[in-house]
Amino acid sequence: MAVYTHLGAEELSALISQYDVGALVSAKGIAEGVSNSNWLIETTGPEGTGARYILTMYERRIELSDLPYFLGLLDHLSEKGCPVPRTIHDRDGSAYRMKRGKAVALIEFLPGVSPTQPSPEQAGAVGRVLADMHLASRDFARSRTNTMSFPDNLVLLERCGADRLARIDPGLPSMLGPARAAAELDLSRLPHASIHADLFPDNVLMLGEQVTGLIDFYFACTGSMALDLATTHAAWCFDRENRYRADLGAALIAGYESVRPLGAQERELLPEIAKGAALRFVASRAEDWLDTPDDALVTRKDPMQFVARWHVYDDLGEKLFDRT
Numbered sequence: 001m002a003v004y005t006h007l008g009a010e011e012l013s014a015l016i017s018q019y020d021v022g023a024l025v026s027a028k029g030i031a032e033g034v035s036n037s038n039w040l041i042e043t044t045g046p047e048g049t050g051a052r053y054i055l056t057m058y059e060r061r062i063e064l065s066d067l068p069y070f071l072g073l074l075d076h077l078s079e080k081g082c083p084v085p086r087t088i089h090d091r092d093g094s095a096y097r098m099k100r101g102k103a104v105a106l107i108e109f110l111p112g113v114s115p116t117q118p119s120p121e122q123a124g125a126v127g128r129v130l131a132d133m134h135l136a137s138r139d140f141a142r143s144r145t146n147t148m149s150f151p152d153n154l155v156l157l158e159r160c161g162a163d164r165l166a167r168i169d170p171g172l173p174s175m176l177g178p179a180r181a182a183a184e185l186d187l188s189r190l191p192h193a194s195i196h197a198d199l200f201p202d203n204v205l206m207l208g209e210q211v212t213g214l215i216d217f218y219f220a221c222t223g224s225m226a227l228d229l230a231t232t233h234a235a236w237c238f239d240r241e242n243r244y245r246a247d248l249g250a251a252l253i254a255g256y257e258s259v260r261p262l263g264a265q266e267r268e269l270l271p272e273i274a275k276g277a278a279l280r281f282v283a284s285r286a287e288d289w290l291d292t293p294d295d296a297l298v299t300r301k302d303p304m305q306f307v308a309r310w311h312v313y314d315d316l317g318e319k320l321f322d323r324t
């Protein structure tokens, strides 16, 4: 359940009246997501013909000082024709407002549903849109440091400590060594852009094989484009039992390269970057696991899924590029 703050009808109406979107018709809390409160908002629309929006209240983890980067990036990409929601600015031109001491933003509603078992065609489409997004972001003026870089992941895992990691699963402490190796990888020489950095299927809206929306840009940062491709690969190209789906992997990379071919250094490093990308989710999930009380309503995400994926990448090596 992801509505942490209850906003009453009068409060919501007053908030919506600060925007040129017509009057509030309905507001429904959205259950998906765990980080922020989200509502699906219906209004009479700027033209009086009805309109839908997403209202997000930033609850935790997000620094207020990062909002101009996140929301500015949405506007920049949307202007360039990428399928991302634009931010609706209020009458004063602000992309976000403060409500009860928390930032809120009104965001364009995009159609589509997130695939649960993606097809190769869908993986290919996501690869193309990811590359489009990278190219479109290159002249975005703002920058943001990646707070989930490979060295950051090592710090997270070390802070959890081998004993507490072993309490989650006896196989987890063995990831400290690989996290140390990943932290040594130098991605600074690789081409950079603004990257999504968390492009799981639940952050992509699709209608059939068409990508209608990339959402949840709250880990976006300035980073290596190959890292974004590897992260998307780790998130998309496995079945429910964490077995590698080479057909999805090949389709994702081919889709990406049909728009932006990887450079020689990116190709050479991609198998190692994929291992680091898997560790990123081992680290964040392990930390979340330890931070979430046993009786919390939120379902914890299993870090061992990404331990399994790390092992797949370790075995695959260069075969990461193979179709079978």
Ligand SMILES: Nc1ncnc2c1ncn2[C@@H]1O[C@H](COP(=O)(O)OP(=O)(O)OP(=O)(O)O)[C@@H](O)[C@H]1O
Pocket: 002, 030, 032, 033, 034, 035, 036, 037, 038, 054, 085, 107, 108, 109, 110, 111, 202, 203, 213, 215, 216, 218
């Ligand atoms: N622009 C949009 N258009 C349509 N639906 C959206 C949009 N943004 C968000 N949603 C819907 O709201 C849900 C929650 O959004 P989101 O994933 O951004 O929440 P979150 O709490 O920030 O997520 P997370 O738990 O992944 O950090 C999505 O699964 C999607 O159904």
Ligand SMILES: N[C@@H](CCO)C(=O)O
Pocket: 198, 200, 281, 284, 285, 301
């Ligand atoms: N998408 C991430 C959560 C955000 O870090 C995961 O599935 O672990």
